[in-house]
Amino acid sequence: MVKIKEIEKSTEIKILEAAKQEFLERGFDGARMQKIAERAGINKALLHYYFRSKENLFKAIFQSVFENFFPKVVKTFQSEISFFDKLKFFIDNYIDVLSKNPFLPAFILHEIQLRPEMLINSMKEQGFNPSVFLNMFKREMENGVICNMRVEHLVVNILSMCIFPVAAAPIIKGMIFKNDDIEYQQFLEERKIIVYEFVVNSIKK
């Protein structure tokens, strides 16, 4: 049994991985329990054995996925580097995470439209607090390092420019890059620097 666990992933892990794919690609309403079972290579009844219902399985996935969507800000921002390096590091890192989870942004944005409770739930359960983020910028404004503005707008601007281009990948690919995946990936790569410069240009005193 020990050997099996090492070679073959545990059933629960296999289910979670399959469910994550299915839910991320198709959303709750589009996802099919049968498809999840097939993807995991198991019998459909096993899904209900491990996770009572579709709703339950979905909640598990949403929570695990939520972590990737809301950047673990604390570690990034507690380091000793300068404000601008923190900002640069954050943007680089966040775009990187998202571009490796291409379905994530659109999935979250879609699901929360009719289930905002899920968000609040996940936030509480993970102790996520946006004010850590906001306060960092507020401090730099008070120190006169960056221009004064409502921090909420600044933060939303930064997040917008990181998240939207991934959520809108099919649009951008289709309209700008003639559906060339490589060119689009290159575009995202460039943004790690461009977004930082764009923000700094705008807020630096």
Place this chain on the structure above:
Amino acid sequence: MVKIKEIEKSTEIKILEAAKQEFLERGFDGARMQKIAERAGINKALLHYYFRSKENLFKAIFQSVFENFFPKVVKTFQSEISFFDKLKFFIDNYIDVLSKNPFLPAFILHEIQLRPEMLINSMKEQGFNPSVFLNMFKREMENGVICNMRVEHLVVNILSMCIFPVAAAPIIKGMIFKNDDIEYQQFLEERKIIVYEFVVNSIKK
């Protein structure tokens, strides 16, 4: 019959309005033909009488909705006002349209993930051409009015800051404004100016 048409909307219009609501809120997979019929106050079979299938009805809605999502750039940009006024007008106008269609951005972003063809289709059918948009900025760069950068990034930045805050409304409301709708609406209103200033600060020479 003339009188009836004036008082009561034609069946087709009623269906389209009901379907638009249902599809925008729930997406294709979450929408129910029965619910659309109820919303329109008609029998379900009528839906199939006017639009053969759910798929067909969806296509009709997607196309009509697409127009609002992709700003009618031409008219805005052909006017004689200065570049910066065009930009200001565009951002103001676009945020306004989106905030009046709160489900629109997340709907489009979700649906295109697995149906990119729909996008291409609607684009062709409506003769939408993104290069009109891109070229305007390129011209101003060549004229030395704004800083040089890859126009694609500039345009994506602007669109990001207009679209994302609407798509992410439930997140922003929940995390920043304690679910206060009015404060959130005020926030969007402010962005009409803030986004413009943020962009201009960054690109003005």
Place this chain on the structure above:
DNA sequence: ACTATTTTTGACCAGTTGGTTAAACTATTT
């Protein structure tokens, strides 16, 4: 007023979907 055409409806259908169950299989305990 009568007919032909279009619009609307209720009843119905076949396929799908999430979920259940009893039995088979596997591993663990004694």
Place this chain on the structure above:
DNA sequence: AAATAGTTTAACCAACTGGTCAAAAATAGT
């Protein structure tokens, strides 16, 4: 090795869903 507990499966089910159809109702044409 026998009993016990934990996994896995195939078969099944009730509810729902998109879609059909024949008949009824409304409208238009004569």
